[in-house]
Amino acid sequence: MGLKLKQVVEELDLKVLTGEKLLNREIKGGYTSDLLSWVMSHAKEGSLWVTVQSHQNIVAIASLLDLAGIIVAEGVNVEPKTREKSEQEKVCILTTDKNSFEISGLLYKLGIGS
Amino acid sequence: MKSYKSDKKYLYADRKDKNHKGKFLMSMRFDISGGNLDSAGEASSTIKSKLKQLGIGYSIIRRVAIASYETEMNIVLHANRGTLSVYVAEDHIKIIAVDEGPGIPNVELAMQEGYSTATEQIREMGFGAGMGLPNMKKCSDQFEIHSDIGKGTKVMIVIFF
Numbered sequence A: 001m002g003l004k005l006k007q008v009v010e011e012l013d014l015k016v017l018t019g020e021k022l023l024n025r026e027i028k029g030g031y032t033s034d035l036l037s038w039v040m041s042h043a044k045e046g047s048l049w050v051t052v053q054s055h056q057n058i059v060a061i062a063s064l065l066d067l068a069g070i071i072v073a074e075g076v077n078v079e080p081k082t083r084e085k086s087e088q089e090k091v092c093i094l095t096t097d098k099n100s101f102e103i104s105g106l107l108y109k110l111g112i113g114s
Numbered sequence B: 001m002k003s004y005k006s007d008k009k010y011l012y013a014d015r016k017d018k019n020h021k022g023k024f025l026m027s028m029r030f031d032i033s034g035g036n037l038d039s040a041g042e043a044s045s046t047i048k049s050k051l052k053q054l055g056i057g058y059s060i061i062r063r064v065a066i067a068s069y070e071t072e073m074n075i076v077l078h079a080n081r082g083t084l085s086v087y088v089a090e091d092h093i094k095i096i097a098v099d100e101g102p103g104i105p106n107v108e109l110a111m112q113e114g115y116s117t118a119t120e121q122i123r124e125m126g127f128g129a130g131m132g133l134p135n136m137k138k139c140s141d142q143f144e145i146h147s148d149i150g151k152g153t154k155v156m157i158v159i160f161f
């Protein structure tokens, strides 16, 4: 059994920006990148995506690829439009002040492989 | 690479789709406006949910989603306007993207991984890795691209079940 979003939220002290109801979702892997076409071709279904991008297109990508959720790192401010869209598309957005490297390392340590 | 005019076979393929509309399980067409980043990705989302309703398997849906998203984004980012059409047939899905825009002066170059003419501003948003066209090609069983400088670009992608 893989970890669920809510366990990761607790363990890593993430803020749940949107998708409170989606936290039971299982995480099958992880992917870290800010280049959207790389994410598009490499991030797998059920993965948690770490990025510093915050515009609404990240929601479209997460939804198209059925990602488990998005972690917006480095305390980047998520635009209201992105939040709105993530509620509509049922995509969970988590945030952290840690940078992408740190948070990816911590996820890996929790047992989330690639 | 050939332009629209010199490629009769390609135009014929398009026309054939119209004549055989009854043979398709489903066809969809979306107008995409250039520069409109706010609604970018919406056509691809709709395509994906319709295919899901048809009961199409996940790996096919994923390939179609990647291909349609990258074509949609290229129209949004690089062209003035265009249409994205999807035809679902018995044994394949065909995606046709036609746009009015600057066209691509060197298609072979544009097909290379990492080649992009995206502006700094667009790159900051994470676009412009120069991976869109290579991604499309990777996802497709048949891939054709034709561009007429100053007029537009046409992409055709076929994915077999």
Ligand SMILES: Nc1ncnc2c1ncn2[C@@H]1O[C@H](COP(=O)(O)OP(=O)(O)OP(=O)(O)O)[C@@H](O)[C@H]1O
Binding pocket: A036, A037, A038, B070, B074, B075, B077, B078, B079, B099, B101, B102, B103, B104, B110, B111, B115, B116, B117, B118, B126, B127, B128, B129, B130, B131, B132, B133, B134, B153
């Ligand atoms: N529809 C189009 N109209 C005009 N130029 C295009 C079109 N599609 C692609 N191009 C040109 O080809 C280049 C490569 O396209 P490609 O999709 O591979 O990368 P990109 O769009 O620049 O970046 P990415 O897709 O990784 O975000 C573009 O930068 C652009 O110059």
Ligand SMILES: [Mg+2]
Binding pocket: B070, B073, B074, B128, B131, B132, B133
């Ligand atoms: Mg592109």
